[in-house]
Amino acid sequence: MDVQRLELLRELAERGSVTAVALATHRTPSAVSQQLKVLEREAGLPLTERSGRGLVLTDAGRALAASATDIAVALERATAVWDTFRNTATGDVSLVTFPTAGQMLLPGVLQDLASHEGLTVHCTDMDPDLSDFPALTSDYDIVLAHSMRGQLTWGGRGLTSVPLMTEPLDVGLPADHRLAGRVSLGAGDVVGETWIGVPVDYAFERVLHDIELQTGSRARITQRFADIRLIESFIMAGLGIALVPRYTSSGNQPGRMVLKPLRGLDSERQIVALMRPDRAERLAVRTVVDALRARAAQVQAEHAAAAG
Amino acid sequence: MDVQRLELLRELAERGSVTAVALATHRTPSAVSQQLKVLEREAGLPLTERSGRGLVLTDAGRALAASATDIAVALERATAVWDTFRNTATGDVSLVTFPTAGQMLLPGVLQDLASHEGLTVHCTDMDPDLSDFPALTSDYDIVLAHSMRGQLTWGGRGLTSVPLMTEPLDVGLPADHRLAGRVSLGAGDVVGETWIGVPVDYAFERVLHDIELQTGSRARITQRFADIRLIESFIMAGLGIALVPRYTSSGNQPGRMVLKPLRGLDSERQIVALMRPDRAERLAVRTVVDALRARAAQVQAEHAAAAG
DNA sequence: ACATCCATGAAGCCAGCCTACATAGTCACT
DNA sequence: AGTGACTATGTAGGCTGGCTTCATGGATGT
Numbered sequence: 001m002d003v004q005r006l007e008l009l010r011e012l013a014e015r016g017s018v019t020a021v022a023l024a025t026h027r028t029p030s031a032v033s034q035q036l037k038v039l040e041r042e043a044g045l046p047l048t049e050r051s052g053r054g055l056v057l058t059d060a061g062r063a064l065a066a067s068a069t070d071i072a073v074a075l076e077r078a079t080a081v082w083d084t085f086r087n088t089a090t091g092d093v094s095l096v097t098f099p100t101a102g103q104m105l106l107p108g109v110l111q112d113l114a115s116h117e118g119l120t121v122h123c124t125d126m127d128p129d130l131s132d133f134p135a136l137t138s139d140y141d142i143v144l145a146h147s148m149r150g151q152l153t154w155g156g157r158g159l160t161s162v163p164l165m166t167e168p169l170d171v172g173l174p175a176d177h178r179l180a181g182r183v184s185l186g187a188g189d190v191v192g193e194t195w196i197g198v199p200v201d202y203a204f205e206r207v208l209h210d211i212e213l214q215t216g217s218r219a220r221i222t223q224r225f226a227d228i229r230l231i232e233s234f235i236m237a238g239l240g241i242a243l244v245p246r247y248t249s250s251g252n253q254p255g256r257m258v259l260k261p262l263r264g265l266d267s268e269r270q271i272v273a274l275m276r277p278d279r280a281e282r283l284a285v286r287t288v289v290d291a292l293r294a295r296a297a298q299v300q301a302e303h304a305a306a307a308g
Numbered sequence: 309m310d311v312q313r314l315e316l317l318r319e320l321a322e323r324g325s326v327t328a329v330a331l332a333t334h335r336t337p338s339a340v341s342q343q344l345k346v347l348e349r350e351a352g353l354p355l356t357e358r359s360g361r362g363l364v365l366t367d368a369g370r371a372l373a374a375s376a377t378d379i380a381v382a383l384e385r386a387t388a389v390w391d392t393f394r395n396t397a398t399g400d401v402s403l404v405t406f407p408t409a410g411q412m413l414l415p416g417v418l419q420d421l422a423s424h425e426g427l428t429v430h431c432t433d434m435d436p437d438l439s440d441f442p443a444l445t446s447d448y449d450i451v452l453a454h455s456m457r458g459q460l461t462w463g464g465r466g467l468t469s470v471p472l473m474t475e476p477l478d479v480g481l482p483a484d485h486r487l488a489g490r491v492s493l494g495a496g497d498v499v500g501e502t503w504i505g506v507p508v509d510y511a512f513e514r515v516l517h518d519i520e521l522q523t524g525s526r527a528r529i530t531q532r533f534a535d536i537r538l539i540e541s542f543i544m545a546g547l548g549i550a551l552v553p554r555y556t557s558s559g560n561q562p563g564r565m566v567l568k569p570l571r572g573l574d575s576e577r578q579i580v581a582l583m584r585p586d587r588a589e590r591l592a593v594r595t596v597v598d599a600l601r602a603r604a605a606q607v608q609a610e611h612a613a614a615a616g
Numbered sequence: 617a618c619a620t621c622c623a624t625g626a627a628g629c630c631a632g633c634c635t636a637c638a639t640a641g642t643c644a645c646t
Numbered sequence: 647a648g649t650g651a652c653t654a655t656g657t658a659g660g661c662t663g664g665c666t667t668c669a670t671g672g673a674t675g676t
Contacts, residue, residue: 001387003311004633018654031634033655043390053642053653060393067386074382078375079309082351085368312664326623339665341624346664361622361673618676625670634661642653 003075005039006068008032009047009057013065014138017054024138069158069277076281083283090118091284096136097144099125100228100248101271104299105144105164109291119284127226133274134159141285143274144292148203149266160280162273162289165247165296169207169267170259172235172244177258184261187214194240196231197221204243207267214265232257245269247299271296311383313347314376316340317355317365321373322446325362332446377466377585384589391591398426399592404444405452407433408536408556409579413452413472416603417596427592435534441582442467449593451582452600456511457574468588470581470597473555473604477515477575478567480543480552485566492571495522502548504539505529512551515575522573540565553577555607579604 011021018036022029040047047061057065083089097106102125113119126136133145134157144164171190173180179189191211198204208219222240225231228249231242236256244259252258261267273289280286319329326344330337348355355369365373391397405414410433421427434444441453442465452472479498481488487497499519506512516527530548533539536557539550544564552567560566569575581597588594 001383003383006386019652027633028635029653030636030655030657034633037655043394045390045394050641050654055654060390063389063393064386067382067389071379071382071386074375074379075309075311078314078372078379081371081375082353082368085371086351086353327621335664336666337623338625338667342664345624358623358672361620363623620674620676622673623671625668627667627669629664629666631664632662635659637657639656640654642651644649644651646647646649 072278089287380586397595
């Protein structure tokens, strides 16, 4: 009963094809195929079966892959033990973020982690919503993901999820807008405005939907952008209003743009760190996550202080 | 980070010497030493240190050995998964028992397990109290142990313990004894008798101690035997009375011996199956333990019916 | 001081896992 | 229907890594 082989089976469960597993583990497909065959012979029952030109796991295969995860967790916990004894979080940690969260958190996090000799964090950004967050955990140690409240798409898949912060979505207005003097806005105040939206199927869309549901009117959306800077430039040009994540935006720009909270709506997003459970056990990974949490708390505190 | 090596470290933690580990794992001491050295180099910190001509684990070594157990548990759980899918508990299970429990349970258990093709149970007996029950778990899958209530010497050591039954300790009397007509006996009734005891430091001794404590008198013990049959033969010969485990003894022998419960005393022993946690996960082992539990319950039920 | 018991080092053997290459089945597109 | 791309999987051979054997050195006890 070999751990390496079980690991291969788990990779197969996640990635779905022998070739993908081979790519990910720096081996040839032949090697993977051979090892799986050995495992199957040891098990004494079929773990995979062909389906078209690929192959899929049997029930037994899936069950075994699941317990392989437990083994991986125990293993990583063991290495975390000696990392703790050396008191050094070392190694490489890969992280993928969506742009806004990265801009808000990562510079500070990397500065905070600079003191950790031997700990290298590799960061990449990837468009949100276009990418399947859970799937990314196969290729990155940490995936910064966001979700609107209530839609807990992950966690069910056996992934570890650490909440970092909840960020309110405000309404961004030009500074000379007729509503710019208000403290907060309700759905009725804003539904008639010209909106700058996000691409269809982006998560923010739901808040606009809620506004429409609450008022019974349709919002007029003329532009759709993914990039927050682009949206803000349109707001400041007086071309419309938009939902803007409070901490991520450039904030109130005196004379150009103001942010107003939405009331009576569930208008905030959860930002979480998403990980495969075994990866989450690594001391280096936990160290980075802790830094993320600290930084997120700091950002929230700063904004609370500024508002109060 | 290799599982095999961690396993070796765990064996070292249990057995205390490289040579012992080598013996147990069918390797040469040199091989063990080399592997431990590799592990140490990987860990980047000392896991063992010399002490006299042997060596002992450092704190880090012990911690790592402990997490090695978690890995072993996860691993055995994985093999249990596929055993479950094959629906066959196969392989060899080794068991060591003290004589009385073995006589009471094992014949029935082995009969019950005869239907399991490919499951072989190797049984051995060993003198109780003389042997250190927890230590035996290194060499046997299942250790049948007994303890008096309140003395939970094991469990603390990270061992898995499954209770099988609690067996009352009765007083065995010759059939023509003056107390033979009584339903039950108190400490005062029996303390003045001539006793046949067990070797000093046997667990039963505690009940006699309690009797002495309760009455303030000393019991007169003239013979000390470990073997229950021998004790019974002395009772029937009218040479004294003794504590007799109710289910294990030959029971009431019309015209020769009667058993009377002790009241007002905590006079019973716990019979448990003691296992290393990883071994306990094996389906074959669990199957045997289940059979033991069933048999034990049956024995208790039969006696309850006979008494009622 | 000697015998003994321990851990460990060096040299060499061998199994197991990998790569490279070749084969066979499945699918999509013409 | 045929061709090409893509899938998994066999076969042959090389290389790494863990084992054994033999030898060394320190610690203990008589």
